[in-house]
Each structure stands twice: as structure tokens, then as C-alpha cells.
Amino acid sequence: MPLDEYRRKRDFSTSPEPEGDEPSRRGHESPAPFFCVQKHLASHLHYDLRLEHDGVLLSWAVPKGPSIDSRDKRLAMQTEDHPMAYGTFEGVIPEGYGAGIVMLWDMGTWKPLVDDVETALKKGDLKFELDGFKLKGSWVLVRTRGYGGDRAEGRSWLLIKHRDDWAGDVDITTFAPLSVKSKQDFHEILAEDDPSVWTTNRPVAGGATGAMLREIIEKAAALKAERGGDRPRPKTSGRQPPGARAKAALPRSRTPARGRSAVRRKQR
Ligand code: MN
Numbered sequence: 292m293p294l295d296e297y298r299r300k301r302d303f304s305t306s307p308e309p310e311g312d313e314p315s316r317r318g319h320e321s322p323a324p325f326f327c328v329q330k331h332l333a334s335h336l337h338y339d340l341r342l343e344h345d346g347v348l349l350s351w352a353v354p355k356g357p358s359i360d361s362r363d364k365r366l367a368m369q370t371e372d373h374p375m376a377y378g379t380f381e382g383v384i385p386e387g388y389g390a391g392i393v394m395l396w397d398m399g400t401w402k403p404l405v406d407d408v409e410t411a412l413k414k415g416d417l418k419f420e421l422d423g424f425k426l427k428g429s430w431v432l433v434r435t436r437g438y439g440g441d442r443a444e445g446r447s448w449l450l451i452k453h454r455d456d457w458a459g460d461v462d463i464t465t466f467a468p469l470s471v472k473s474k475q476d477f478h479e480i481l482a483e484d485d486p487s488v489w490t491t492n493r494p495v496a497g498g499a500t501g502a503m504l505r506e507i508i509e510k511a512a513a514l515k516a517e518r519g520g521d522r523p524r525p526k527t528s529g530r531q532p533p534g535a536r537a538k539a540a541l542p543r544s545r546t547p548a549r550g551r552s553a554v555r556r557k558q559r
Contacts, residue, residue, distance in 0.1 A: 296371045323400035326421060327378045328357065330470075332477050332507055333391035338464070340367060340450065342401050342419070344408050347372040351448060356464040357426055359452050367432060367450040381472050381480060391507050392481055395472040399423030415448070424471045428457030478515040481508065 324343035331339055331352075338356040341348035351367035358365055381395040404418040405411040411418070415434025421427055432448045452458050469476055 323402055323422070325375070325378055325398070326401035326423065327398040328353075328396045328423070328426065329380070330356070330394040330396040330477075331389065331391060332394075332510060333384075333389055334506075336510075338396060339370070341373060341378055343375065343378070346375065348375060348378055349412075351432065351450065353450055357450055357452070359426070359458055359463045360460050361452045361454040361458045364449040364451050367448040369446045369448060379472065381470060383481060392477045392511060394470045394475070394477060394480055396469075397423040397425040397471055399426075404429065418453075425463055425467045426457075428455040429453035476514065478511040481511050 325348075326340070326342050327348075329339040329341065331337055335354065338353045340351045340353055340357065343349075350370045350373050352370050353365050353367045355365050379395060379398065381393055383392055384390050399422045401422070402420045403411070404420055405416075408417065417432045418429070419431070420429050430453060431451050433451065434445070434448050436447065470480065473480065
């Protein structure tokens with residue numbers, strides 16, 4: 292899908308989202324293409340997997356988020372390509388398409404495990420490797436018969452982790468819920484966002500977008516309360532060492548030492 296479609300769905304005069312006409316953020320040719328997963332609290336919480344290819348970010352919306360358990364098949368709806376500059380975006384989309392809060396949940400590089408990405412996409416079977424903070428190792432995206440009728444035809448894929456050293460039964464989305472960019476949760480990103488940007492882009496009160504944003508702000512507040520300690524945190528596993536959660540959620544380095552990763556310890 293071309294960037295035209297991306298632009299058509301957004302009004303760039305009011306959105307802090309990057310326009311996609313900036314030069315590549317890299318000053319030189321990188322050996323491996325970029326990937327990211329953006330956790331997106333919009334009308335529904337989902338995770339956007341984006342893989343750099345041919346100067347754009349191929350994109351899939353994964354409602355449940357990626358799973359590192361190779362027994363899981365996660366629905367991934369292909370969405371329009373996004374501009375490279377969007378890949379490191381984290382913040383608030385005040386209105387319009389995708390209105391909500393975006394968290395840079397994971398990022399790194401990816402490597403196709405196929406001869407030709409275009410062919411693999413057409414075939415509906417893209418094998419690849421990820422080297423991010425949270426997601427690593429070998430994965431596959433397989434096109435499937437659409438959920439949701441004809442509209443979903445051709446857009447419906449499954450994201451599956453291959454069994455390797457980076458697979459395990461950790462629920463990675465609850466184990467490592469925070470941003471790799473700011474180490475923050477949604478409500479903090481919301482609070483941190485430049486108030487001038489937020490204020491000038493505030494939608495008209497009473498409008499449909501305004502209602503949705505209020506709902507999102509409420510969701511962010513609810514998440515905050517949930518994580519505040521009033522309620523028990525979701526149990527991930529009793530076997531991880533103390534501090535593993537914080538360590539996984541707050542990576543310090545783009546290249547954490549392999550073998551010392553808490554996730555790797557969970558391998559089966
Ligand atoms: Mn999204």
C-alpha cells in the first residue's frame with residue numbers, strides 16, 4: 292500500500308505524527324533494516340508491528356500483541372505502509388485516523404529469512420528474524436483466510452514465533468509492558484507529551500473524536516490505577532528472578548548480552 296493512503300487518512304496540519312517526507316533517519320546505509328512494535332491505545336488497544344522494506348514500514352496491527360510462545364498464533368491485520376520517520380514515534384495522536392496514545396514498545400533490526408520479500412509477501416509466507424529489546428529470534432507471518440468477511444480478504448495474517456532459543460512461555464506483553472524509548476507507560480506518555488502540542492490539537496469538545504479521546508484518557512487513567520498497586524499485578528510466572536520484569540521492561544542497551552536475557556531463561 293502506498294504512502295498516499297497513509298497521507299489521505301491523516302490531516303498533517305493538526306497531527307504531531309511525522310509526515311513521511313523527511314529523509315531517512317539514518318545518515319548511512321545500515322546493514323540491517325529497522326523494525327518496531329508500537330503499542331497503540333486507540334479505540335482498541337493493539338500492537339503495530341512494522342518492518343522496514345523499500346523505504347517504508349510494512350505494517351500489521353496485532354490486537355493481542357506478539358507472543359514469544361511458539362504455540363500461539365496471533366492475528367495480524369495488514370495495514371497501510373507507514374513512513375520510516377513514524378517508526379520511532381511515541382506520543383499522542385490527537386485526532387483523526389489512529390487517534391490515541393502511541394508507545395514505542397520494541398525496536399531493533401530485522402532480517403528476512405527468504406530470498407525475496409516481495410515474493411514472500413505475495414505468497415503470504417514471510418519468515419524473518421527480529422533483533423529487538425524484547426522480541427528476538429525467528430518468526431513467521433502467514434496470510435490466512437480473513438476474519439471479518441470480504442473486507443479482511445488478503446489483509447489477515449498470523450504472527451507466529453518459531454521454536455528457538457528466544458521462544459518461551461513468558462507473556463511478553465505483561466512481562467515487559469513499557470516503552471523502550473522512554474521507559475514509560477501510556478499515562479506517563481500522555482502526561483509527558485508537550486502540553487502546547489496537546490492543547491493546540493485538542494479536538495472540539497463534544498465531537499466524536501473528543502468523546503473517543505476522553506475514553507482513551509480514562510483508559511490511561513484506569514491503567515495507571517491498575518499498575519498503582521491497589522490491585523494485584525498480573526502474574527506472569529513465579530520462576531523469573533527478582534528484577535527480571537524491570538530489567539526486561541527497561542532495557543539499557545540495544546544489544547543486551549545474549550544468554551543473560553531473562554526471556555532466554557524461559558526457553559523450553
Ligand atoms: Mn495502530
